[in-house]
Amino acid sequence: MKALCWHGKHDIRYDTVPDPVIEHPRDAIIKVSSCAICGSDLHLYDGFVPGMEHGDIMGHEFMGEVVEVGAENKHLRVGDRVVVPFTIICGECDQCRRGNFSVCERTNRNKEAGDKMFGHSTAGLFGYSHLTGGYAGGQAEYVRVPYADVAPVKVPPDLTDDQVLFLGDILPTGWQAAAQCDIQPDDTVAIWGAGPVGQFCILSALLMGAKQVIAIDRVPERLAMAKQLGAIPIDFDNQSVLEALNELTRGKGPEKCIDAVGLEAHATRSLDSIYDRVKQAVMLETDRPHVLREMIYVCRPGGILSVPGVYGGLVDKIPMGAMMNKSLTLRTGQTHVNRWTDDLLQRIIDKQIDPTFVITHRVPLSEGASMYETFRDKHDGCIKVVMTP
Ligand SMILES: NC(=O)c1ccc[n+]([C@@H]2O[C@H](COP(=O)([O-])OP(=O)(O)OC[C@H]3O[C@@H](n4cnc5c(N)ncnc54)[C@H](O)[C@@H]3O)[C@@H](O)[C@H]2O)c1
Ligand SMILES: [Zn+2]
Numbered sequence: 001m002k003a004l005c006w007h008g009k010h011d012i013r014y015d016t017v018p019d020p021v022i023e024h025p026r027d028a029i030i031k032v033s034s035c036a037i038c039g040s041d042l043h044l045y046d047g048f049v050p051g052m053e054h055g056d057i058m059g060h061e062f063m064g065e066v067v068e069v070g071a072e073n074k075h076l077r078v079g080d081r082v083v084v085p086f087t088i089i090c091g092e093c094d095q096c097r098r099g100n101f102s103v104c105e106r107t108n109r110n111k112e113a114g115d116k117m118f119g120h121s122t123a124g125l126f127g128y129s130h131l132t133g134g135y136a137g138g139q140a141e142y143v144r145v146p147y148a149d150v151a152p153v154k155v156p157p158d159l160t161d162d163q164v165l166f167l168g169d170i171l172p173t174g175w176q177a178a179a180q181c182d183i184q185p186d187d188t189v190a191i192w193g194a195g196p197v198g199q200f201c202i203l204s205a206l207l208m209g210a211k212q213v214i215a216i217d218r219v220p221e222r223l224a225m226a227k228q229l230g231a232i233p234i235d236f237d238n239q240s241v242l243e244a245l246n247e248l249t250r251g252k253g254p255e256k257c258i259d260a261v262g263l264e265a266h267a268t269r270s271l272d273s274i275y276d277r278v279k280q281a282v283m284l285e286t287d288r289p290h291v292l293r294e295m296i297y298v299c300r301p302g303g304i305l306s307v308p309g310v311y312g313g314l315v316d317k318i319p320m321g322a323m324m325n326k327s328l329t330l331r332t333g334q335t336h337v338n339r340w341t342d343d344l345l346q347r348i349i350d351k352q353i354d355p356t357f358v359i360t361h362r363v364p365l366s367e368g369a370s371m372y373e374t375f376r377d378k379h380d381g382c383i384k385v386v387m388t389p
């Protein structure tokens with residue numbers, strides 16, 4: 001079959017690879033009908049996530065039709081149409097029973113690597129390095145889905161792929177980021193990053209009843225999309241984020257702050273970002289936490305910082321004094337996708353949420369490799385790429 005494979009930093013290729021096969025009786029094989037490139041894939045593309053190997057199949061946002069089912073899988077049948085969450089979960093371990101699916105204790109087959117890196121291993125993820133199990137991803141014609149009797153979400157035939165594809169990752173990610181904020185009716189929620197995840201954070205924060213939602217980015221079409229949703233845009237290239245946020249909150253600061261940027265934050269006017277770039281270049285720091293610092297500094301005392309943005313390793317110069325003395329709460333994590341999918345699917349069916357608005361580019365999988373650069377560099381107004389094998 002054909003798939004998009006990782007061959008090193010900035011080197012994704014459309015390769016011919018062996019077809020996947022059932023390896024365990026709970027598995028299923030999915031024929032992919034649609035898949036997408038996530039901001040998290042860009043961290044692999046840019047070489048910031050360790051544990052990738054030549055030929056690894058990319059992709060963790062995908063859906064399709066079940067074409068083969070393992071003997072012990074009573075949940076799926078050949079012909080079912082499913083969206084597959086990016087987190088692989090067993091459904092039985094203590095963390096799965098608590099609903100902490102992204103830290104499932106059983107699905108990472110390289111548990112030792114995770115234990116060494118983070119103190120504990122986390123869930124297996126599709127197409128996301130050997131630290132999270134080395135599972136083949138979904139930017140492919142077919143995927144093997146392990147534990148396929150637990151996570152895959154069956155979707156009704158009258159909904160299009162575009163309407164449901166993002167249930168596997170970025171829609172629940174934006175939703176969880178907002179849910180972690182415990183939004184109150186008089187809250188201002190400030191969201192850094194107006195990429196696809198940021199857009200779904202905005203939509204969720206508004207649906208959860210925030211008084212005011214502010215979106216920070218510097219890409220004009222992303223800020224325009226945020227504004228269209230109902231957020232107040234701040235362009236960090238042309239405005240001081242701290243001054244603008246203080247002005248919009250009468251000097252109090254936003255009650256809730258969301259980092260939908262992660263470890264590759266850009267900054268144009270700050271000393272700390274130069275420091276991060278230098279330390280990253282000489283490998284004294286792995287991530288660039290400019291947004292985290294800004295959030296801690298500007299957040300109203302007693303507030304919540306919610307961090308869906310991905311970090312990989314070590315960050316430096318975090319103002320812990322401000323964090324502690326201002327009584328801030330930090331909530332983060334890879335998304336516990338299945339915690340939210342039933343509710344979000346119903347909201348899509350009820351037409352309360354239409355996630356298709358983020359899609360700007362649609363290409364055959366064979367042209368997907370070049371879309372990594374287009375998406376990363378925001379060329380051609382690119383916000384979200386959907387690919388069809
Ligand atoms: N927690 C999860 O489970 C989960 C799931 C999906 C994605 N993510 C992460 O969410 C983050 C966003 O994903 P995406 O798909 O929207 O990616 P994206 O790269 O399209 O969006 C990031 C946006 O941040 C903006 N940005 C950069 N520096 C900034 C700054 N200093 N201030 C404000 N904005 C800034 C960029 O211009 C860009 O528009 C990534 O880190 C991704 O890995 C996490
Ligand atoms: Zn993702």
Ligand SMILES: [Zn+2]
Pocket residue numbers: 089090091092093094095096097104105106107
């Ligand atoms: Zn589990």
